[in-house]
Amino acid sequence: MLAYIARRLIAIPFLLLGVASVSFLLSQMTKGDPLAALVPERMMDNPEIVAAVKAQWGLDQPLPVRYGIYISNLLQGDLGTSFATRRPVAVDIAERLPATLELVFAAMIIGTIMGVGLGLLSARFRGSVFDGLARIFALIGSSLPIFWSGLILLYLLSVRVALVPGTGRLPPRVEPPPDVTGFYTVDALLAGDLDLFAQALAHLALPALVLGWAVSGVITRLVRSSLIEGLSQDYARTARAKGAPERVVLINHALRNALIPLLTILGFTFAYLITGAVLTEAIFAWPGIGSYAVRGAASLDYPAIGGVTIVGSIAFLLANLLTDIAYAWANPRIKVGG
């Protein structure tokens, strides 16, 4: 098992190299001109300035040379300098990643608890009114676009009834807690500042709920269908023949087997949300890497796009590895390392 994990970890840099190469080449093939982001429009017809800027950013070099520079910088942990913020991309991302991670973790926790809970109850009381309502709730969660449900909830809960504060991670002019994990809620607790914790939590609540609802929709439906399938299996009949009440059949037997597909979905969803929480971040002005990626794409900020791509890939590769490890734990028929 350890050897397997080590092998997988060693493979990650090589996979990342591939991802970086493809992402670099794709960005070179786009029609847009990054100079538009670098040179003010009224200076565009001044060839000297354009040439100087090109030289400064290396845009005068032929493609293979630029590729070589990019990759060798990458190997030294240098993701390049953002055209837009004029700061190292690695610094930008390091600043924004914790915000995204905090949001995604919170949404995953909410989505998993809600999804597994509703799925369990739905399967247990299959065909009841509750089952119907839970299924509608799940369907809405997984099919409503977040830019719609997020906006409506923001309007209703923040603007109309002021139940939750508005956008962002903290109220304006409130200093964030000393940086330990980058999660404001956790750092505030570590600093022993309960007021700040409450504020950070209140700001996190709505975006995490909106995103968690979407996550829970998928999970509810998956858990419900896996459980119903499990309840009709021979092993469920055996459990009943042993004298197990339906609740035990559901949790000890059907749910144990439903963990296998559930883990796959959880791993995939988590990795996806690292870069896929864009809409939620945009609506709630959440300073994460999703909104960074959008800004980068809009201004042809290749280094920023490349940096986000690499972070997203790392998230995917690590999530996949963790999923595989968890899989071996949940499903004894799988031997890891073969």
Add this chain to the structure above:
Amino acid sequence: MSAPLLDIADLRVSFRNDRGEEAEALRGVDLTLEPGKVLGVVGESGSGKSVAMMAFLQLLPPTARISGSARFKGEQLVGMSPSKIRRIRGKAVGCIFQDPLSAFNPVITLGDQIIEAIRLHDRSITRRAALKEAERLFELVAIPQPARRVRQHPHEFSGGMRQRAMIAMALANSPDLLIADEPTTALDVTVQAQILDLLGDLRKELGIGLILITHDLGVVAGMADDIAVMYGGRVVETGPTDPIFYETAHPYTAGLIDAVPTLDADGPLRQIEGTPPSIFSRPPGCSFHPRCGRAQAICMTEDPPLRRLGAGRCACHFPVRTPQEAPA
């Protein structure tokens, strides 16, 4: 005669299909089992033999409607509340199913599944003690290295070993009755005899009543005290084992016995023509008549009742052995 361990009378089960049609899977079944005896229930797929057992244990899907009577040690099981019948299932009645691979939960160790069976009925037994008991049960059913094997998952066992583990689990709470539903059908022929021997020996040793459900007359021949042959949702012939084989009365039973291949017979294998009826389109009269060589007009309109005949009972208008010929 001692009080029967299990006394089933006029047990009926009906299902409703998607179109709302009602279909009777069991049409008034009577079966009796004395304590410590073996009853073989024989029939083709769809004859209702498994349904009958699942019905009185209330293991059928909730769409099944059950009526009639099934008394186990004097207690009426039909209509018993779920919480009461749970205390009988797995405790006084152990079940062994056909395919031990799918009947065990694939992601839980066999030891844990047996521990669950024990602790569902007695919370005061610690997990550690229950594990010791699981090891003892593995030893009882001759699974080698029980201490190691209880920590393994079902897929790490061979088919025969898995069925031994299934038997061990069914015996976990020292039941009075074992129900074995086609316990050897999914196994290699070479292993079948071993499992049957084991089942027979343990049952005798522990004094447990056994209901052996099978489509194979050969399986019950050497083991059963009594046999009930089922066809089309009812018992068509029943009685002590020897008369069933040597003084066969029902044409269907005769067909089944004929179909058992023998080593010294030449020519093609004999079979019963046709297929068993679906429960949604059962023929009127005797449900066996379309496949019966002795059928006459009355067989198409009137379902024969189960009548005493010799040492057993038979439901046929024209039994192979007529009542007059029966020994006194």
